[in-house]
Every structure is written in C-alpha cells, then in structure tokens.
Amino acid sequence: MANNQSVRRHLDAFTRGRIIAKLEEGRSVTSVAAEFGIAHSIVSRLWRQFQTTGTTIRGFSSGRLRGTTPADDRYIVLQARRNRRQTAGEIARHTTQATGRPISRFTVARRLHGGGLFARRPVRCVPLTPAHRRRRSLWCREHRNWRDNEWGRVLFTDESRFSLSTDSHRILIWRERGSRNHP
DSSP, rough: OGGGGOOOOOOOOHHHHHHHHHHHHHHHHHHHOOOHHHOHHHHHHHHHHHHHHHHOOOOOOOOOOSSSSSHHHHHHHHHHHHHOOOOOOHHHHHHHHSSSSOHHHHHHHHHHHTTTTTEEEOOOSSSOOOOHHHHHEEEEETTTTHHHHTTTTOOOOOOOOOSSSSSOOOOOEEEOOOOOOOO
C-alpha cells in the first residue's frame, strides 16, 4: 500500500487459538509473528491478554451506543414500506412516539438505507406515449426554421427546475433499489 499504510484486519478465533498454541509450545513471540505474517506487537498483546484473562476473545469496541434496537430498525423499515410517501422525519416522529426514545431523522435514514431502502424523488410527470412523441416530433419539424424573434414569444412549461439554495425543499420517498419512483 502507499505510504507504508497497512490494512487493519482482525484475527479470527481459530488463528488466535493457533498463535496461543504455538506460544504455549515455547516458541518465541518473534518467530510466531513471522510465521503468521503479523506484527510482533499483535502477538505480544494477544499473549499478554491470554495470560491475564485466560481467553483470547475480542472485547466489544468502544463507541456510542446505538439509538435503536433491532426491533426498532424493523419497525422503521416496516413504516416506510407501509406508507411509501412518508419522509425520514415523519418516520422518526412516529418511532419516537412508539418507543419513547428520541430518534433523529438521520438515524432513520441510516436504518432505512441498511434495510435496503433509498431516498428517491417521486416522479410526478405522466410518461410520454408514442402518440405524444409523434406530435412533438411533428411540431419540431414544423418550427425548425423559426427565427430568434419568433422563439422569443414561446413559453416552455416542461423545463428543468433549478434552485440556487442548497436545500431544494423536495420531499424524498424511500424505495428499494431498482423500483419505480412513482408516489
């Protein structure tokens, strides 16, 4: 890897057991580390842990506790699937009322994403039929020789929407990957 950075991998339980067995045979920490292709400090720390606790089971890592339980996560995904037009904020309010614990819309969005649902903008337009396409094409051919002053009197109502602010104020709905975005 670039800049001598190593990829951090945790040893599985079987490998940790093999390392301890070799150390109990009387092998040195350096030779065991070389055999397994891992750092001396990892083997040394594992050996020290085994000698003090009698086990090599990895402890749980520290960090912030999850705000939701697995049951809450299922409830959140179920709410989104039941009412396809609910936003993450509305689901967060319903979940907070149901559980009595405050849950943010960002937490809900992460749980929905983890449940296979993704935020999508609902499609509000009617798809063009072959008849629509023929009429549009005919209109374009009839007007292809227009001058700038003639085009200046035309108003197109199907133009794209542009927003100068960071928040477009659009409502996002939650869908499975590959599904249509109709409301």
